[in-house]
Amino acid sequence: MTGSLRGILCVLLSAASPAALRRAFMRRQDEQRKGGPTMWRLRTLASMILLGILGILLATVLIGGILDVRLSRATLDHQYEERARIAASTVADIPEIRTAVLDGDRNRIIQPLAQRLIAGTGASYIVVTDRDGLRFSHPNPQQIGRRLEEPVSVLDGRSHVGIDHGSLGQSANGKAPIVDGRGRVVGQVSVGILENQVAHQLDEEIEAIALYSAIALAAGAAVAMLLTRAVKRVTFGLELREIASLLQEREAMLHGIREGVIGMDAKGRVNLVNDEARRLLGITANAIGQQLDELVPAGRLRRVLAGRDAGADLSVLTDDALLVANHRPVVVGGRPIGSIVTLRDRTELEALIRRMHAVTGLSNALRAQEHEFTNRLHVLVGLLDLGETDEARQYLADLASDQLISAEDLRSRIGPPVVAALVLAKLAVAAESDVDLSVTADSHLDAPAADAQTLMTIIGNLIDNALDAVSAQSGPRRVTLQLRDDDHHVRMVVSDNGPGISAEAVEEIFTDGYSTKSPRGEMRRGMGLALVRRLVYRRNGTIDVSPGPGARFEIRLPLSSLDPVASARTEVSEESR
Incomplete structure (x- = not known):
């Protein structure tokens, strides 16, 4: 982007007269002195680019952060559901649990065993029921002996996961069937991990996401500042309307004079050539962006145009005319941006x-x-x-x-x-x-x-x-x-x-x-x-x-x-x- 802007400014400034540049800078200084509030003075090209980039960065970071939080939440829910399912399957495979369910837990061993398993697995609750939904264990002892409000979901012989909105609150839930020796479902184990545990880990994920987003936003803001300074340096502080004015003046001047004009950037690429220069040099191809060596054959004419032969009003012969050429470097803001060559037909x-x-x-x-x-x-x-x-x-x-x-x-x-x-x-x-x-x-x-x-x-x-x-x-x-x-x-x-x-x-x-x-x-x-x-x-x-x-x-x-x-x-x- 910087190279393109530099090429455009080389074209504009090399063709624009010093008076045009002075008028542009004076207009800019007058507008700054009379600009009024700061919020209006900030409406410059560099400021608009900076605010635009910062706005895009902020929107991108916010949207990306929100999507990342939602994705992390869905991932955590899935992970905790899977943990609950594995815990439920493990509890369902315990022989003591299966035997107690088969005889209706007459000895009341399931509740104490479930409490010990909760401490060992990190689950929030373990509920064991028979195939009819009669509870043998529950975090709330008053619920033991009561039936489930919903039907038993594992009668199909498969494990199930989901988000449970039970009496203890929302939780990641996993359910596994209890199977007797003949493969018949005789009960169900439901293991849940409450939402507060998921929320705690999600908060840690959000902190990491927020830190990463802040770093990305700060890095983007720094890059935007550097890019803004580069744009301001390349455009020499000129605003869009001033650049457009210079372009209009350049077009009027280039096509209104009977002298040939060739503008080149600092690397010797042709950035502008008017019709008179094309006629005098016999250039028929598209010269913009090409090196001078590609347009003019080797000899004194090329040396004069490139500035390798020093002097003013140098005479050169072409196949059809006697030309007087002048090569001058273009320096703006103390920096060389290229050169300008003028050609006059002195044949007559x-x-x-x-x-x-x-x-x-x-x-x-x-x-x-x-x-x-x-x-x-x-x-x-x-x-x-x-x-x-x-x-x-x-x-x-x-x-x-x-x-x-x-x-x-x-x-x-x-x-x-x-x-x-x-x-x-x-x-x-x-x-x-x-x-x-x-x-x-x-x-x-x-x-x-x-x-x-x-x-x-x-x-x-x-x-x-x-x-x-x-x-x-x-x-x-x-x-x-x-x-x-x-x-x-x-x-x-x-x-x-x-x-x-x-x-x-x-x-x-x-x-x-x-x-x-x-x-x-x-x-x-x-x-x-x-x-x-x-x-x-x-x-x-x-x-x-x-x-x-x-x-x-x-x-x-x-x-x-x-x-x-x-x-x-x-x-x-x-x-x-």
């Missing part, structure tokens, strides 16, 4: 940030080219001022030829226009950063049916990483791009002369969130290579990394996997990341 925002960064880079490149063009215009103006019109005309022709050759050369070798435009833009960015970005002479990419968006995402991320890798070093800074395609594959190679990648970090660099670079504004680091590998593996391609000095990334993609129709739905979100 991250796409805007990356596009803005790309536009900013192009703007800076254009600004640098503007300075260069200004200098060239100054040269032209100077030549014209000096009257060197032929030199000015030749200088202008050379400038136009260089620009046309560069653009036309790329356009002739790279078929997809958007890919050629991307490479041309990266050339401008590299020139602004004083990096020698070159496209190898053997590069040639037709692939008219290839998905250009995928190629742009891969090439753009690899070139950006290479430019960042060489930007901080002194001396020559070179980045080389090679693009090749044949009938079956597209091959992309990006290499640089930077510090390279250590052999130990070759696999680690593809983990989302891993980066050796400092954050750049709001843009998330450590996403590019993770996205590249995910794109490559999804399209059944291969990616090879050569460690330093100088990094080299070689990617091969099957042309059949670059069908733009088949991958259109997934590429939009993946490019955004």
